[in-house]
Amino acid sequence: MAITLTQTAATRVEKFLANRGKGIGLRLGVKTTGCSGMAYTLEFVDEMQPEDLSFESHGVKVIVDPKSLVYIDGTELDFTKEGLNEGFKFNNPNVKDECGCGESFTV
Amino acid sequence: MALLQISEPGMSAAPHQHRLAVGIDLGTTNSLVATVRSGMSTVLQDDHGHALLPSVVRYAINGEVIVGHEAQAQQSADPANTISSVKRFMGRGIHDIVDRAHIPYRFVTSQQAQSSKMLQIDTRAGLKTPVEISAEILKTLKARAEKSLGGELVGVVITVPAYFDDAQRQATKDAARLAGLNVLRLLNEPTAAAVAYGLDNASEGTYVIYDLGGGTFDVSILRLAKGVFEVLATNGDSALGGDDFDHRIYCWVLDKVREASKNFVPLNEEDTRLLLNKARQAKEWLTDNFEAQILCKLSTGTLVDVTLTAPQLVEITEHLVTKTLSPTRKAMRDANLSIEDIHGVVLVGGATRMPHIRQAVEDFFKQEPLTNLDPDKVVALGAAIQANALVGNRSDNDLLLLDVTPLSLGLETMGGLVEKIIPRNSTLPIARAQDFTTYKDGQTAMSIHIVQGERELVSDCRSLARFDLRGIPPMAAGAARIRVTFTVDADGLLSVSAREQSTGVEAHIEVKPSYGLTEEEITNMLKASFASAATDKKARMLHEARVSAGAIIQSVNLALKNDGHLINNAEQQAIRDEVARLEAVAQADDAHAINQAVEKLNQATEAFAAARMNASVSLALSGKAINSLEM
Numbered sequence: 192m193a194i195t196l197t198q199t200a201a202t203r204v205e206k207f208l209a210n211r212g213k214g215i216g217l218r219l220g221v222k223t224t225g226c227s228g229m230a231y232t233l234e235f236v237d238e239m240q241p242e243d244l245s246f247e248s249h250g251v252k253v254i255v256d257p258k259s260l261v262y263i264d265g266t267e268l269d270f271t272k273e274g275l276n277e278g279f280k281f282n283n284p285n286v287k288d289e290c291g292c293g294e295s296f297t298v
Numbered sequence: 299m300a301l302l303q304i305s306e307p308g309m310s311a312a313p314h315q316h317r318l319a320v321g322i323d324l325g326t327t328n329s330l331v332a333t334v335r336s337g338m339s340t341v342l343q344d345d346h347g348h349a350l351l352p353s354v355v356r357y358a359i360n361g362e363v364i365v366g367h368e369a370q371a372q373q374s375a376d377p378a379n380t381i382s383s384v385k386r387f388m389g390r391g392i393h394d395i396v397d398r399a400h401i402p403y404r405f406v407t408s409q410q411a412q413s414s415k416m417l418q419i420d421t422r423a424g425l426k427t428p429v430e431i432s433a434e435i436l437k438t439l440k441a442r443a444e445k446s447l448g449g450e451l452v453g454v455v456i457t458v459p460a461y462f463d464d465a466q467r468q469a470t471k472d473a474a475r476l477a478g479l480n481v482l483r484l485l486n487e488p489t490a491a492a493v494a495y496g497l498d499n500a501s502e503g504t505y506v507i508y509d510l511g512g513g514t515f516d517v518s519i520l521r522l523a524k525g526v527f528e529v530l531a532t533n534g535d536s537a538l539g540g541d542d543f544d545h546r547i548y549c550w551v552l553d554k555v556r557e558a559s560k561n562f563v564p565l566n567e568e569d570t571r572l573l574l575n576k577a578r579q580a581k582e583w584l585t586d587n588f589e590a591q592i593l594c595k596l597s598t599g600t601l602v603d604v605t606l607t608a609p610q611l612v613e614i615t616e617h618l619v620t621k622t623l624s625p626t627r628k629a630m631r632d633a634n635l636s637i638e639d640i641h642g643v644v645l646v647g648g649a650t651r652m653p654h655i656r657q658a659v660e661d662f663f664k665q666e667p668l669t670n671l672d673p674d675k676v677v678a679l680g681a682a683i684q685a686n687a688l689v690g691n692r693s694d695n696d697l698l699l700l701d702v703t704p705l706s707l708g709l710e711t712m713g714g715l716v717e718k719i720i721p722r723n724s725t726l727p728i729a730r731a732q733d734f735t736t737y738k739d740g741q742t743a744m745s746i747h748i749v750q751g752e753r754e755l756v757s758d759c760r761s762l763a764r765f766d767l768r769g770i771p772p773m774a775a776g777a778a779r780i781r782v783t784f785t786v787d788a789d790g791l792l793s794v795s796a797r798e799q800s801t802g803v804e805a806h807i808e809v810k811p812s813y814g815l816t817e818e819e820i821t822n823m824l825k826a827s828f829a830s831a832a833t834d835k836k837a838r839m840l841h842e843a844r845v846s847a848g849a850i851i852q853s854v855n856l857a858l859k860n861d862g863h864l865i866n867n868a869e870q871q872a873i874r875d876e877v878a879r880l881e882a883v884a885q886a887d888d889a890h891a892i893n894q895a896v897e898k899l900n901q902a903t904e905a906f907a908a909a910r911m912n913a914s915v916s917l918a919l920s921g922k923a924i925n926s927l928e929m
Contacts, residue, residue, distance in 0.1 A: 207304055207336040217304065232310035233302045235337065271301065275345065275446040278301025278335070 192264040193246050194219055194253050200270040200279060201249030208251075211235060216245070216252030219268065219281075221259040229262060229296055231281050300448065304336040306692055317689040319482065320443045321490070321681025322456045324432065324470065326385040327512030327539070329353050330675060331439040332682035333447060334691070339494065339679040341672075342446045350674060351442075355434045356380040357423035365438040374567060377402035379422045383513065384435075386536070387428040388473075389466035392417050429473045436477035453482035455685040457677050460486040460518045460532045464750075464762070468791060482688040488518035489527045490680030491646045495668050498522060503641035504530070506629075508659055508667070510622060511647040513539040517626045519633045519640075530633035533625035540581075540649030543615050547577035547606065550614050551592055554604045562600070569596045576602075584608050585651050612654045619658045626662065643667040648674045703728070707784055707792060710747035710756045712737050712848075713841040719784040722752060731783040733799075737849065739856070740772040744780060746796050748807075754834040755841070767796040769803040775849070836889070843892035847884040850896055851877055854903060857910060864909040876902040 196204065196217075208214050220232040236254050239245070244260060246253045255263070266283040286296045303316075311317060320333045320342070328350040332341045341349045348367065356369035357379045364372070373380045381403060387395065392405055395417065404420040418425045436456075443451060456479075458470050467484055474481045485493075488507035492498060497505055502523045509516040516534035520527045551573060556562045565573065572594055580590035589607040596602060630636070643663050649655065650673045659667050671679065686692065703726065708718035711734070719730050736744065744767045751759030770778050779799040786792050795806040854877055862870055880895040 203336070204304070207338055210338045218307070220310075222310065231302060232305070234305045234307050234310055237307055273301060273448075275342070275442070276301055276448045277446075278303050280301055 194248070194255055194260075194263065194265075195246070195267045196248040196251055196253065197267060197269045198249055200268045201251045203270045203279075204251045208235070213237060215239070216254050218254045219259065219263060219266065220256060221262045231263075231296075233279055306337070309691060316447075316449055317452045317691055318443075318447045318449050319453050319455070319682075319685035319689040319691070320439075320447075320451060321485075321678050321683070321685045322436065322439055322454055323487070323490070323675075323678035323681060324385065324435065324456055324458075324473075325353055325511065325677075326383050326514055327353060328674070329435050329439060330678035331443050332675065332678040333443065334682050334686035339682045339686075341675045341678055342442055344442055351435065351438060352382070353385065353435055354380060354382040355384070355431050357421045357426070359422065361423065363423070363434050365434050374571065378404055381419060381421070381426070381431050384428045384431045387417050387419075388432065389463070389469035390417050390428070429469050430476060432470070432473035433476035436474055436479060440477055440479055451479065452689050453480045453685060455483050455485050455490075455681045455688065456481060457485050457487045457490045457681050459516060460488050460529045461516075461534075464791065471791070482685055485681055485684055486518075486527070486529060487516070487646070487677050488520055488529070488532075488644075490677045490684065491644050492520055492522070492527060492680065493683050494671055494676045494680035495642075495644055497642060497644075498527070500641075504635065504639050506626075506640055506643045506663065507646060508622070508626065508643060508650065509534075509646035510649040510655065511539050512649070513537070513541050515539060515622050515625065517622075517629050519629050519635065530635070531629040533629035533632070535621065535625055538618065538621055540647070542618055543581055543649065543652070544574055544578045546615050546618065547580055547611070548574050550606070550610075551577060551602065551604055555600065555602055559600060563598055566597060569598070572596070573602070580606050581611065581652070584611050585653060608653070611652075615654070619655060622655075623658065623662055637662075637664055640665070644676070645669050645673050646676050703786060705750045705760075706752055707748065707750055707762075707786070708759075709782065709794075710749060713845040714756045715838060715841050715845075716749055716751070716754055716756055716759055719782070720786060724786075727785070727787050729783060729785040731781050734780045734782055735776050736770065736773065736778045736780075737775055738852070739775045741775065741778070742770050742772055743768045744770060744796070746782065746794065746805075746807075748784075748792070748794055754838040758834075762792070763794070763807055765794075765796075765805055765807040767798065767803065767805040769801070770798050771801055775853070839889040840887060840892075843889040843896070844884050847880055847892050847896050850899060851880060851884075854899065857903075857906070861906075861910050861913065864913055865906050869906065873899075873902050873906060 204217050214235040214237055216236045218232070218234045218236045220234070222230045222232055239254060240256065243254050243256055246255070262285055263281070263283050265285065266281055269280045269282060271277065271280050283296070288297045305311065318333070320331050323330045330341055330349060330351065332339055343349050344351070351366045352370040354366065354369040354373060356364040356372055356376065358364055369380055370382070373382060392407060395401070395405065406418040406420055406425060416427050416429075418427055419431070440451065454474065456470060456474055458467055462470070470484060471481050487509065491507050491509070492505055497503065500522065504519065504521045507518045507520065509518070514534065514536050515538040516532065518532045519530040521530050576592045576594055580592050583590040584606065587608070589605055591603070591605050593603050640663055643659060643665060645656065645659065645667045650669075656667060656669065703720060703722055703724050706718045706722040707720040708716045711717045717732070719732055720728055734744070745764060746767060747756065747764045748762045749756055749759040750762050753759050767780065770780070780796055781799055782794065782796045784792065784794050793806065793808045795804060797804040854873065858870060858873065876895075876899040880892070880899050883891050883895045
């Protein structure tokens with residue numbers, strides 16, 4: 192399995208990286224916190240850790256640590272607009288239950 | 299599900315704890331709100347895709363408050379209840395508004411309103427202060443931001459013109475509080491523009507911010523050193539902006555129409571507005587095109603069809619462009635800089651899109667100005683970057699940019715002199731303390747008078763506030779130690795506290811400066827301080843000499859009264875003669891002579907002082923066993 196980006200998400204990430212002026216890619220991860228167990232994190236990457244795994248999707252380097260990968264393997268990251276709000280969205284096949292807002296989840 | 303943004307490495311927020319922060323450009327003509335998303339500063343749009351919110355507030359008949367485009371559209375139909383350009387009235391008293399005869403609002407001029415010092419406008423919804431009206435604009439932007447970011451805002455950075463004084467800044471902060479916003483900091487507009495261009499990433503440099511807005515022109519010169527922007531000089535024209543260019547085109551079109559038709563009737567209000575709109579469109583079109591057609595049918599049936607070319611626009615508005623260069627020149631002169639000292643020029647304000655403005659600026663500074671950011675949005679973008687850093691969304695926290703105090707802050711000491719506690723151009727926030735003492739024996743209270751300005755005499759500075767410290771225990775003059783602390787927070791707002799060190803009695807004041815110091819006054823106060831440095835120094839020396847003469851005369855007289863018997867009559871008379879001589883000299887304006895007379899009196903009292911010392915020592919020792927004395 193792997194982590195993928197939609198074309199829209201990839202274009203945005205490229206734009207944000209270019210604007211930031213540094214960074215080698217995008218890190219997806221999972222933190223054990225939040226109202227229903229786990230929460231997603233999304234960060235720029237300046238340095239890779241030795242244990243990190245990396246994927247390539249639409250020209251963007253996606254980096255995940257092995258512990259997080261267990262929970263988000265197969266995820267597709269999308270970029271969408273909802274009304275005036277816009278941002279990234281995890282389409283994660285492992286999720287059994289989400290909190291109302293969708294910021295945290297259980298597997 | 300919630301939408302996520304990309305964070306800096308290691309800076310991911312826990313769910314529901316996103317530190318949402320925005321920057322707000324609260325403008326005279328238009329206001330904007332921006333935020334940093336996934337590391338990128340972006341302006342937030344409303345439901346219709348508009349980024350700019352016209353700074354117009356209308357109090358409608360049904361009690362509704364309408365803000366923005368809709369209010370602007372109703373302005374001519376309901377002028378008294380539709381308030382625009384309220385920023386001009388922020389922190390102002392009724393007497394500061396000199397041209398109020400030409401403003402359609404009903405200003406409250408009653409005695410009571412005047413004594414409150416805050417200007418009030420009588421609207422359908424009751425009396426409204428500029429603070430309340432600005433709060434309506436801020437509320438609208440807050441709602442837009444919270445809808446766009448999907449959560450409550452942790453804090454905002456609001457921009458203000460560099461020349462805004464304490465009163466105007468405080469009014470802006472009050473408006474934000476009224477709108478339910480937590481102000482992280484007020485930021486100078488030119489500084490925000492510089493931040494948007496990332497100029498704060500350089501180690502140092504001197505920059506010019508040329509800001510031609512809808513109705514105002516401001517030019518600021520900033521110096522960046524060690525991450526701090528210092529405002530070296532500001533200048534401008536509060537009645538010059540893009541609207542004047544529209545008006546010039548409008549007049550030109552009218553002339554053409556008059557030439558063409560012999561029986562031309564003056565325009566009604568609706569046609570005037572229509573033609574002004576067409577003029578603005580033509581101006582904007584000519585930014586990227588060679589010629590613009592102005593085509594419309596007036597209500598009188600007259601057909602207007604004229605073509606304006608880019609060179610014609612340059613020709614008819616040349617005097618307006620020149621008008622911006624004279625304040626620019628003045629600012630350069632005030633900052634004592636020449637063209638070669640300038641490392642970059644930033645253009646702000648929609649009117650700077652006009653190619654001939656850019657050309658004029660380029661010719662003046664002999665370098666190409668920075669234009670790659672949208673000049674309407676650049677201030678808001680910079681404010682958003684600062685807000686993002688202040689709420690802690692960045693890992694490199696050294697980027698916290700600071701502002702400086704525009705004028706020195708100090709207090710009045712004996713003789714009407716100013717003791718400066720916080721010098722001008724100190725970086726904010728800052729706290730400084732200084733110890734003072736009592737001037738008279740048994741003095742139990744001290745009046746603290748806080749002043750702002752560069753001059754040496756209180757009468758030449760601006761009075762900000764007064765308060766009293768009471769309950770000082772009676773002590774000899776000079777024995778009490780009173781620590782006065784001045785604190786200026788990151789927004790440039792001052793609080794002062796005084797504390798008597800031995801007893802801990804304390805008094806405190808938050809300086810809400812009396813509303814109404816104009817930009818001109820600040821500039822004039824600065825200029826006067828440079829021009830009068832020499833006379834000020836003389837005046838200061840004279841006052842100081844008089845104060846010390848007064849103090850010594852007082853203590854000598856008191857000593858003679860209490861302990862005169864310790865010396866013989868001839869000695870007493872000699873001292874009295876010197877006192878009389880000093881009293882006479884202190885009336886005159888010669889500091890040197892006063893100091894000499896003080897010195898002579900000191901010499902004349904030496905023997906007397908020694909006699910008093912012996913007397914008090916023997917008094918303390920008499921009747922006590924030697925071993926009961928603690929040495």
